[in-house]
Amino acid sequence: MVTHLFSTIHHHNVRVKVKLPQQEPVCPTISDLFAGANWHERETSEMFGIRFEGHPPAGEAAALGAVRWAPLRKDFPLMTREAKPWPGAAEGEEGEEEE
Numbered sequence: 001m002v003t004h005l006f007s008t009i010h011h012h013n014v015r016v017k018v019k020l021p022q023q024e025p026v027c028p029t030i031s032d033l034f035a036g037a038n039w040h041e042r043e044t045s046e047m048f049g050i051r052f053e054g055h056p057p058a059g060e061a062a063a064l065g066a067v068r069w070a071p072l073r074k075d076f077p078l079m080t081r082e083a084k085p086w087p088g089a090a091e092g093e094e095g096e097e098e099e
Contacts, residue, residue: 001027001050005034020050029055046070 001020006013018027029052031038041052049070 001025001044003030003037025050026053027051028053031055 001018003016003018004013005016020027025048027050029037029041031041031052032054038056041055044050045052045055047070
C-alpha cells in the first residue's frame with residue numbers, strides 16, 4: 001500500500017510504502033496523526049479489504065450493505081463469469097470450425 005503525504009506549510013512530501021500480506025492485510029492507522037486520512041482509510045478498508053489497526057470505528061463509507069468482499073481487489077470473483085460461461089469460443093477453436 002502506498003500513502004502520499006504533503007505538507008502545505010513546508011512544501012515537503014513523503015511517500016510511505018508498506019508491504020502487506022495477500023491474506024488478511026493489516027496496516028497501522030495514520031488517522032490519529034492526520035484527521036483527513038480517516039475517510040480514506042475507511043474507503044480503502046471497504047473497497048480493498050485492508051484493515052487499519054487502531055482506526056476509530058465510524059460506520060460504512062460506501063453503500064455496500066452486508067457485503068463482505070472487497071470489490072476492487074484483483075481476486076474479486078466476477079459473478080457473470082461464474083454464473084454462465086463466456087459466450088465466445090475458446091482460443092484456437094475458431095480456426096478449427098472454419099476448416
